[in-house]
Amino acid sequence: MQNECKCNCNTADDPRYVELKAYIDSVKGNEGIAMSVLQEAQTIFGYLPLEVQKFISQNIDVPLAELYGVSTFYSQFTLTPRGKHHIGICLGTACYVRGAQKLVDKFVAELKIAVGETTEDGLFTLDATRCLGCCGLAPVIMIDEDVYGKLDDVDAIPGILDKYRG
Amino acid sequence: MNINELNELKGKALKDLTVSEGYRVVVGAASCGIAAGAKTVLATLQKEADAKGLKNINIVPAGCIGMCVYEPIVEVFAPGQDKVTYINVDAEKAAKIVAEHLAKGNQVPEYMIKDGAVRNLNEIQFYQKQKRVVLKNCGYINPEDINDYIALDGYQALAKVLTTMTSEETVELMKASGLRGRGGAGFPTGMKWSFAAKNVADQKYIICNADEGDPGAFMDRSVLEGDPHAVLEAMAIGGYAIGATKGFLYVRAEYPVAVHRLKIAIKQAKELGLMGKNILGSGFDFDVDIRLGAGAFVCGEETALIASIEGKRGMSRNKPPFPANKGLWGKPTVINNVETLANIPQIYLHGAEWFKSFGTEKSAGTKVFALGGKINNTGLVEIPMGITLREVIYDIGEGCPNGKAFKAVQTGGPSGGCITTADLDTPIDFDNLVAVGSMMGSGGMIVVDEDNCMVDIARFFLDFTVDESCGKCTPCREGTRRMLEILDKITLGKGTPKDLETLDELAANIRLTSLCALGQTAPNPVLSTMKHFKDEYEAHVFDKKCPAGVCQALLSIVITDDCKGCTKCVKVCPVDAITGKVKEKHVIDDSKCIKCGACIDACSFKAIIKK
Ligand SMILES: Cc1cc2nc3c(=O)[nH]c(=O)nc-3n(C[C@H](O)[C@H](O)[C@H](O)COP(=O)(O)O)c2cc1C
Numbered sequence: 001m002q003n004e005c006k007c008n009c010n011t012a013d014d015p016r017y018v019e020l021k022a023y024i025d026s027v028k029g030n031e032g033i034a035m036s037v038l039q040e041a042q043t044i045f046g047y048l049p050l051e052v053q054k055f056i057s058q059n060i061d062v063p064l065a066e067l068y069g070v071s072t073f074y075s076q077f078t079l080t081p082r083g084k085h086h087i088g089i090c091l092g093t094a095c096y097v098r099g100a101q102k103l104v105d106k107f108v109a110e111l112k113i114a115v116g117e118t119t120e121d122g123l124f125t126l127d128a129t130r131c132l133g134c135c136g137l138a139p140v141i142m143i144d145e146d147v148y149g150k151l152d153d154v155d156a157i158p159g160i161l162d163k164y165r166g
Numbered sequence: 167m168n169i170n171e172l173n174e175l176k177g178k179a180l181k182d183l184t185v186s187e188g189y190r191v192v193v194g195a196a197s198c199g200i201a202a203g204a205k206t207v208l209a210t211l212q213k214e215a216d217a218k219g220l221k222n223i224n225i226v227p228a229g230c231i232g233m234c235v236y237e238p239i240v241e242v243f244a245p246g247q248d249k250v251t252y253i254n255v256d257a258e259k260a261a262k263i264v265a266e267h268l269a270k271g272n273q274v275p276e277y278m279i280k281d282g283a284v285r286n287l288n289e290i291q292f293y294q295k296q297k298r299v300v301l302k303n304c305g306y307i308n309p310e311d312i313n314d315y316i317a318l319d320g321y322q323a324l325a326k327v328l329t330t331m332t333s334e335e336t337v338e339l340m341k342a343s344g345l346r347g348r349g350g351a352g353f354p355t356g357m358k359w360s361f362a363a364k365n366v367a368d369q370k371y372i373i374c375n376a377d378e379g380d381p382g383a384f385m386d387r388s389v390l391e392g393d394p395h396a397v398l399e400a401m402a403i404g405g406y407a408i409g410a411t412k413g414f415l416y417v418r419a420e421y422p423v424a425v426h427r428l429k430i431a432i433k434q435a436k437e438l439g440l441m442g443k444n445i446l447g448s449g450f451d452f453d454v455d456i457r458l459g460a461g462a463f464v465c466g467e468e469t470a471l472i473a474s475i476e477g478k479r480g481m482s483r484n485k486p487p488f489p490a491n492k493g494l495w496g497k498p499t500v501i502n503n504v505e506t507l508a509n510i511p512q513i514y515l516h517g518a519e520w521f522k523s524f525g526t527e528k529s530a531g532t533k534v535f536a537l538g539g540k541i542n543n544t545g546l547v548e549i550p551m552g553i554t555l556r557e558v559i560y561d562i563g564e565g566c567p568n569g570k571a572f573k574a575v576q577t578g579g580p581s582g583g584c585i586t587t588a589d590l591d592t593p594i595d596f597d598n599l600v601a602v603g604s605m606m607g608s609g610g611m612i613v614v615d616e617d618n619c620m621v622d623i624a625r626f627f628l629d630f631t632v633d634e635s636c637g638k639c640t641p642c643r644e645g646t647r648r649m650l651e652i653l654d655k656i657t658l659g660k661g662t663p664k665d666l667e668t669l670d671e672l673a674a675n676i677r678l679t680s681l682c683a684l685g686q687t688a689p690n691p692v693l694s695t696m697k698h699f700k701d702e703y704e705a706h707v708f709d710k711k712c713p714a715g716v717c718q719a720l721l722s723i724v725i726t727d728d729c730k731g732c733t734k735c736v737k738v739c740p741v742d743a744i745t746g747k748v749k750e751k752h753v754i755d756d757s758k759c760i761k762c763g764a765c766i767d768a769c770s771f772k773a774i775i776k777k
């Protein structure tokens with residue numbers, strides 16, 4: 001199954017599970033913690049494989065079906081691993097009217113993947129995002145933590161990508 | 167802490183804030199400023215000032231100063247002088263500002279607006295037409311230091327309410343102020359509070375809605391990043407009014423800087439006893455917690471938001487029961503928007519009459535807009551209700567860039583509509599914007615010009631709602647998708663006259679039968695563009711043309727007489743649609759052309775154009 005954990009981990013002494021368990025213990029007893037535990041898990045693991053969701057389900061007494069319902073409802077949760085670098089192209093209104101669609105087309109052509117996909121080498125994941133709050137610099141993209149604004153010239157993109165190819 | 171101690175702290179903090187000697191240097195460091203490089207500027211200023219051993223220099227990050235085009239912005243305050251504004255500052259400029267201005271007192275005009283012709287932002291029209299109530303502290307105080315907030319009357323309103331007013335009086339004053347919710351619907355805040363106050367329950371809640379879902383709006387983020395304590399103070403006041411001892415801030419996950427600053431603010435307020443048990447010795451307890459969204463627009467809707475805080479899928483439910491009666495975990499709950507809350511401390515400090523002195527009869531106060539799109543001065547503007555759209559777009563925004571013609575302004579985001587030149591003299595308030603076929607919404611204001619296709623804009627918003635529908639009710643889940651399919655068809659040049667009728671019919675049904683306001687308002691962008699730009703829809707459907715030249719499938723690519731016959735285009739065309747002899751003008755076979763534009767990029771003589 002595609003959601004199976006690929007890391008051959010042993011939950012007992014995998015430090016990531018230990019970290020997650022510690023977080024769960026710190027919030028246990030509060031109401032409505034499912035979302036925050038999933039968020040923490042995604043920060044720790046990078047994504048939410050089924051194994052991790054099972055682990056959470058057992059530890060916070062929320063049925064797996066319900067957790068799966070939550071993790072598939074919100075767009076920030078991902079059940080598949082992401083690329084090393086995350087490219088977010090802002091498709092907020094301000095960026096859209098300033099030509100963000102051209103940026104999407106260029107990235108799709110350069111990386112040969114569709115929006116929402118990860119390159120085969122696992123280097124880039126391409127996403128369209130909501131307003132990044134930098135409308136004054138529209139059109140805007142974000143690669144990992146770096147924001148690039150005023151990208152009116154799509155020919156600048158290959159150069160930007162090269163910086164992350166290392 | 168008691169009130170005397172608060173006042174003592176205020177006196178001391180105010181001295182620190184209003185420099186009596188030396189300089190206070192403020193760097194606009196909201197998300198947008200940081201994206202433009204504010205962190206480097208801050209670090210350089212500090213490093214250079216330290217290296218020179220300068221005394222009495224206080225360098226602080228602040229929230230959004232408001233004018234995105236000039237970021238990063240540095241403002242220098244000195245006792246007895248007008249502030250000085252430096253724009254588009256980078257590390258090199260920062261170093262020179264320290265060496266010249268801070269060390270020797272020589273201002274550096276070439277880093278100011280128009281090379282020093284404008285010495286500070288207050289001199290330009292962009293600010294002169296504004297009235298800053300919500301944004302009073304934004305871009306001035308250090309949001310990570312509670313002392314700055316306290317210096318400027320922070321927590322005085324809470325102190326006043328807790329020590330001199332009953333809960334009933336607190337609700338009554340809110341009613342009298344006429345404040346209406348800034349989250350979109352414009353519901354009177356005092357009324358909402360009174361419903362929840364009347365309910366008897368062992369636990370009530372107050373929630374701050376910081377989900378800010380409108381794609382193209384960033385007012386709430388700016389308030390949280392620039393003045394987080396104002397929101398916390400207001401939540402405590404609201405809690406006292408309705409009898410809630412617990413508050414939640416629901417913040418969208420895309421706002422890490424806001425969350426970071428809120429966490430600091432909560433911690434500092436708790437340390438001083440302005441949050442927590444027995445606040446200011448009044449016996450009133452109030453605590454707040456942050457909950458993060460996870461990327462779902464519908465969670466801005468109050469019942470979906472509640473479901474999300476409860477840890478469930480964020481799906482909306484039928485109302486009634488309203489949250490004021492049955493909200494979070496079934497308890498009476500008030501949900502207020504960030505900007506609504508940010509007004510509140512000042513209303514209690516200065517009174518209801520003061521607040522009503524701004525704005526119009528039915529819409530008191532100010533409104534913050536995120537002005538963006540095809541406009542020269544993009545940024546954050548706060549205006550008194552009642553000034554006209556024309557003033558906002560031409561006086562504050564200074565019109566469209568590159569001399570392009572203004573076409574429309576979109577307000578209300580995915581639930582709103584477009585307003586055209588004909589209605590630009592409408593005074594802005596809740597009811598007037600509805601009357602001209604749009605709505606206030608949360609405050610996104612996006613200008614589009616002659617180069618934007620209105621069918622494409624409508625398609626953009628519908629694409630958004632289709633993506634964000636929670637899927638619970640059929641009209642919204644399926645209906646909006648059918649509308650999107652039709653718009654896709656039209657933009658691809660495959661639309662028929664019947665499609666326009668079907669759009670109308672679907673829109674009417676979705677409006678009437680959807681469960682929550684997300685679906686009920688989803689057809690608005692389509693209906694409003696169909697009404698005002700019927701000609702553009704018809705051009706797409708009947709003539710198979712996109713007048714603005716946006717819809718790729720409807721464009722022709724042609725070679726002009728500037729062609730030198732270099733054959734470069736022939737080589738790049740992936741479908742062999744271009745023919746012609748060397749040194750003679752080439753032609754494109756429109757039936758083969760796939761409009762990829764490769765030839766346009768390849769041509770060295772700019773002889774290939776889209777028409
Ligand atoms: C689909 C949808 C999205 C909404 N998004 C937001 C939002 O992002 N922020 C907000 O404050 N209100 C939003 N609202 C309005 C809230 O439901 C609610 O009316 C508001 O938070 C109440 O606060 P106020 O009275 O202070 O405006 C949204 C409503 C709908 C139907």
Ligand code: FES
Pocket residue numbers: 090091092093094095096130131132133134135136138140381382383
């Ligand atoms: S719309 Fe792109 S940053 Fe706001």
